[in-house]
Amino acid sequence: MKIYRYEQNPLLTPHDVKPYHEGFEVIGAFNAGITVYQEEIIMLVRIAERPLCDNPNIVKAPVYNSCTSTLEIYEFLKSDSRYDFSDPRVIRKTNQEKWSYLTSLSYLRIARSKDGRHFTMDNEPFIYPSNKLESLGIEDPRITKIEDSYYIYYSAASQVGVGEAMVSTKDFKEIHYHGMIFAPENKDVAIFPELINGRYYALHRPVPCSNASPEIWIAESKNLLHWGNHQHLLGTRTGKWDACRIGGGAVPFRTNKGWLELYHGATEDHRYCMGAVLLDINDPAKVIARSEYPLVEPEEEYETNGFFGGVVFSCGALVEEDVIKMYYGAADTSMACIEMDVKEVLDSLTYY
């Protein structure tokens, strides 16, 4: 199957983004949701900023305080044996699996383009942590357009867990906050763009703690705000590219064979690839076909090297005629785009 990486890749890197916070550096501009508004391509980018630190004995953790509406910076001594700083992304209490703090704060910022290849970044955040469920940042947005509203949902991280929150906008200026729509621990939600038999559907990715793996579930709703009838949709597969964890990626879109969902899968050594699953057009809880092999693997330098190398991770695609333009985060650092032919993707799948 042919895949075409834009020669402009990476389309956006941390170097293209001026930090919003004084005294911070941008370490990631990645995992963006994508849509079109008024003939402009809108890339809603996760920007990760880290406090600068000139003291090598100190590790900093930014925490948004929703009572004072300010960003506080907690400082930890590297010599403090109560904490484990071995993973540069997080701070753990010593001998605990769970993390306590993140070393960067993520928020969402718009980059705009006419051609889908050259993007200009807004100067201000578009969605910034705003309540206590977002104290450790907001990540990995997807955008579903339904009628004249754009529903934007993202991982909301805080000290009480990571769940999925939603806002909506009609003009990419004013936003309405709809609260947390999937309780912790959940990520990688992808809401279908239309009612199916009178119901909205969403893919979601709970992370069971006591047993089971992070896998893709499907839920239904009457109003996009309240979700139920959770069903397990798609599991991991031992020995394959999606052996260890999977999650929804791009917002599902219609094809003549069913709903096509581009999803991510990771192996035990954290190599993230993109593949596809085809769902019944009238009953998206029914799986029709699936990628035996990944469609897109981390191969280019900007995909294999970065803040977290070996990752291609899509949060959205534009589909024009028979071409999928899949935008994706590369190496948890930058944004890139790849084109694939719808028919070739459908032909590449293994049908059950």
Place this chain on the structure above:
Amino acid sequence: MKIYRYEQNPLLTPHDVKPYHEGFEVIGAFNAGITVYQEEIIMLVRIAERPLCDNPNIVKAPVYNSCTSTLEIYEFLKSDSRYDFSDPRVIRKTNQEKWSYLTSLSYLRIARSKDGRHFTMDNEPFIYPSNKLESLGIEDPRITKIEDSYYIYYSAASQVGVGEAMVSTKDFKEIHYHGMIFAPENKDVAIFPELINGRYYALHRPVPCSNASPEIWIAESKNLLHWGNHQHLLGTRTGKWDACRIGGGAVPFRTNKGWLELYHGATEDHRYCMGAVLLDINDPAKVIARSEYPLVEPEEEYETNGFFGGVVFSCGALVEEDVIKMYYGAADTSMACIEMDVKEVLDSLTYY
């Protein structure tokens, strides 16, 4: 504060229950939901049955197969080093935190009483695993009566995780299945018995995996089937009786000071006690007061010794005039009941 344990305690033990499955033994009759239907007190009891095994080298795990509607029994050799059998309740893969199988199957069975002290157990299950999300059993029901319907919800365990499913009945004969209302990992749901400002509310207890503790959240719904606006309600407290994990217990009930919720808390050494939290009558997402000390602790022999000793765990209470009759599972083995005075409980709380 006075608490009155029934002199008939324990009201129901495994010895009072004939196994439903041939070749099984009943190891638990506990964690029952409670309600009144046609002047009869209905205790919906979690019955745990374990396959008998005369070979000491074998461990058995019952798994409900929803395709064939039969209960299968998997057999493991104790000498199989791929598995860890050290916890008698579960089977783990070696060196994994997560469990893979349970060694007993739970389902729900009705015990009936006129006086609330002497119960007669039905011969058949009332709710039995019926789909692939219930393959490892169903546990810990609560019952909320709204108008003429009884909503019964319970933990549904399967190899893809543990979530909360719901059924409803009007006559305790016919049941309607409403699917999984809270996705994994979630337990200890308690649905408020009336609309509050046009919305239904439920307490729930997600188990975040990457960070955070198992704590009490609150969600809202328009139709009891689909839930959203998840908010963190109540956290654990270091050094106290509810330091390690907490979860909803009895269905909340009205008092003149607010909604009273009897909830469970556990310490790091798995000692489960019951305490209370008082929530605003018009906005149950607002905490007014809370127990500094447990109301009920495992003290009696039937509470301290059993399949899992040191546990008092309520899934339901009856409130008559100013008396709370709190039914509770004791030591993950039996059912008991305790009476407390509403006013004394309210007076015992620490107000914020």
